[in-house]
Amino acid sequence: MKKLTLIAAAAAFSASAVAAQDVVRMGTEGAYPPFNFINDDNELEGFEIDLGNEMCERAGLTCEWVINDWDTIIPNLVAGNYDTIIAGMSITEARSEIISFTQNYKEPDPSRYAALIGTGDDVIDSGVIATQSNTVQAGFVAESDADLIEFPTPDETIAAVRAGEADAVLADGDFLRPIVEESSDLEFIGEPMHIGGGVGMGLRQSDNELRETFDAVITEMKEDGSLNELLIQWFGEDTPTF
Amino acid sequence: MFEFCADPSILPTGQWFACYLTSGTHMAFYRSFLVVMLLLAITAPAALAMGILGALALRSDFAPVNLLGRGYVNLVRGVPDIVFFLFVPIALGQGIEWVLHQINCPDWDQPIRQGNDFIVCREAKMPPVGASAWTRNVYGFSMAIIAFALVFGAFVANTLYGAMRAVPQAQIETAESYGMTRAQAFRRIVLPQMWVFALPGLSNIWQILVKSTPLLFLLGIQDAVFWARELGGAKTSLYTYPHPDWRVWYFMVLLIFYLFLTWGSERSFGWLTRRLSRGQATAEGERLRRGAA
Numbered sequence: 004m005k006k007l008t009l010i011a012a013a014a015a016f017s018a019s020a021v022a023a024q025d026v027v028r029m030g031t032e033g034a035y036p037p038f039n040f041i042n043d044d045n046e047l048e049g050f051e052i053d054l055g056n057e058m059c060e061r062a063g064l065t066c067e068w069v070i071n072d073w074d075t076i077i078p079n080l081v082a083g084n085y086d087t088i089i090a091g092m093s094i095t096e097a098r099s100e101i102i103s104f105t106q107n108y109k110e111p112d113p114s115r116y117a118a119l120i121g122t123g124d125d126v127i128d129s130g131v132i133a134t135q136s137n138t139v140q141a142g143f144v145a146e147s148d149a150d151l152i153e154f155p156t157p158d159e160t161i162a163a164v165r166a167g168e169a170d171a172v173l174a175d176g177d178f179l180r181p182i183v184e185e186s187s188d189l190e191f192i193g194e195p196m197h198i199g200g201g202v203g204m205g206l207r208q209s210d211n212e213l214r215e216t217f218d219a220v221i222t223e224m225k226e227d228g229s230l231n232e233l234l235i236q237w238f239g240e241d242t243p244t245f
Numbered sequence: 246m247f248e249f250c251a252d253p254s255i256l257p258t259g260q261w262f263a264c265y266l267t268s269g270t271h272m273a274f275y276r277s278f279l280v281v282m283l284l285l286a287i288t289a290p291a292a293l294a295m296g297i298l299g300a301l302a303l304r305s306d307f308a309p310v311n312l313l314g315r316g317y318v319n320l321v322r323g324v325p326d327i328v329f330f331l332f333v334p335i336a337l338g339q340g341i342e343w344v345l346h347q348i349n350c351p352d353w354d355q356p357i358r359q360g361n362d363f364i365v366c367r368e369a370k371m372p373p374v375g376a377s378a379w380t381r382n383v384y385g386f387s388m389a390i391i392a393f394a395l396v397f398g399a400f401v402a403n404t405l406y407g408a409m410r411a412v413p414q415a416q417i418e419t420a421e422s423y424g425m426t427r428a429q430a431f432r433r434i435v436l437p438q439m440w441v442f443a444l445p446g447l448s449n450i451w452q453i454l455v456k457s458t459p460l461l462f463l464l465g466i467q468d469a470v471f472w473a474r475e476l477g478g479a480k481t482s483l484y485t486y487p488h489p490d491w492r493v494w495y496f497m498v499l500l501i502f503y504l505f506l507t508w509g510s511e512r513s514f515g516w517l518t519r520r521l522s523r524g525q526a527t528a529e530g531e532r533l534r535r536g537a538a
Contacts, residue, residue, distance in 0.1 A: 182479070
């Protein structure tokens with residue numbers, strides 16, 4: 004009997020040893036600066052990359068980044084191609100039915116409209132608005148009186164406004180701000196709007212253990228102020244902090 | 246790449262472009278063309294093999310095999326390609342994991358499908374847990390090749406089936422009257438001669454295959470189309486090389502690449518047709534015979 008428990012204990016130990024070495028695969032889009040993007044050296048960079056690496060280090064996990072299209076980012080998580088989504092994803096009810104979220108690591112950021120200079124505010128209600136598909140903004144425009152035109156990547160929504168295909172683009176203010184500030188042809192129109200909840204990390208609903216691990220790390224980073232440092236580093240002094 | 250690239254924002258245009266076009270992402274862009282060529286180099290023989298098997302099944306007198314061949318060819322040709330490209334890697338991937346799960350973890354008591362999640366035990370994960378990124382890329386790439394081979398194999402099968410029937414019946418009967426078995430007659434008479442009849446159809450399929458390699462992008466492989474879109478998009482000063490929307494130039498590079506590829510293949514097929522027509526009882530074969538005489 005004693006021998007049997009010993010074997011069981013050894014088996015349990017080796018199982019947990021293997022689990023500790025598991026690689027957690029982090030899924031991201033890599034096309035959403037400054038949240039996550041591929042820099043010119045072909046490496047991932049951005050707020051979420053810094054945050055993800057820090058979280059993994061604190062949790063003692065080995066993490067590996069995976070780039071996946073935005074449109075299929077949830078199905079591929081569910082299919083097990085990677086273990087987390089960390090891609091500027093707003094926590095919404097509809098998404099929570101399919102995947103689960105950690106607590107938010109970024110406060111809700113107001114969405115903004117951007118248009119060519121001189122467009123005027125009336126296109127918000129009557130014009131053609133470009134958004135990235137499967138985003139909270141796409142859902143918002145679909146409900147409004149304006150016509151919706153969707154694109155698979157955020158970059159294409161801006162290009163559509165410049166090409167005159169759309170009258171304005173609706174996206175996260177944090178994504179639009181550097182673009183509007185650096186270009187001579189775009190400006191913000193209308194008022195900032197709160198559409199989505201905060202941004203959190205998505206996981207499979209069955210992965211409770213991993214979610215609790217990351218939740219604990221986010222709480223820790225909120226408390227010691229390191230999360231605020233990262234937020235200010237990537238989004239500027241005015242960004243809402245915890 | 247070059248030493249003067251340390252601070253691109255102060256460079257004159259010429260040097261700026263030299264640095265820009267040799268950045269890490271551009272190197273990946275250039276490599277992605279090799280990925281496309283590699284896919285073609287592997288898929289074409291694989292599809293041909295699938296096609297030969299399919300054509301043999303279509304010719305078979307044994308009803309189940311014949312039915313299998315007909316089912317395969319008609320099913321694949323009747324469903325939009327893109328559905329197959331999305332379906333095959335997912336179905337195959339989950340199928341492999343399911344089989345491994347049944348073999349490795351017979352004691353598993355939880356259901357495999359929990360709501361939206363597809364859950365198998367650790368030992369059944371494919372690629373295995375902890376596999377390197379390189380292994381995962383190879384796995385994904387193989388899935389793409391299987392999907393391509395399955396889809397294009399069906400078209401090849403139908404083309405080859407038609408080509409086999411185009412070999413003059415009189416020749417096969419002559420061979421059999423010389424005492425050859427059916428298999429011998431097929432190997433010695435039909436197989437060598439059918440290619441000239443198959444070539445126009447095969448060249449069609451090849452050109453379509455060349456043009457459908459951008460579908461790789463759908464399967465999550467970073468091919469030339471992915472990089473053209475990624476690199477061409479406008480870049481803010483967050484990037485080392487900020488620039489406006491240059492997608493049109495990148496897509497033009499793709500256009501030229503694919504035009505050259507299809508033009509080159511057209512020429513190769515022309516050469517193959519002339520070569521295979523020698524001594525054939527076709528118009529081209531007759532023309533060659535008279536020209537030589």
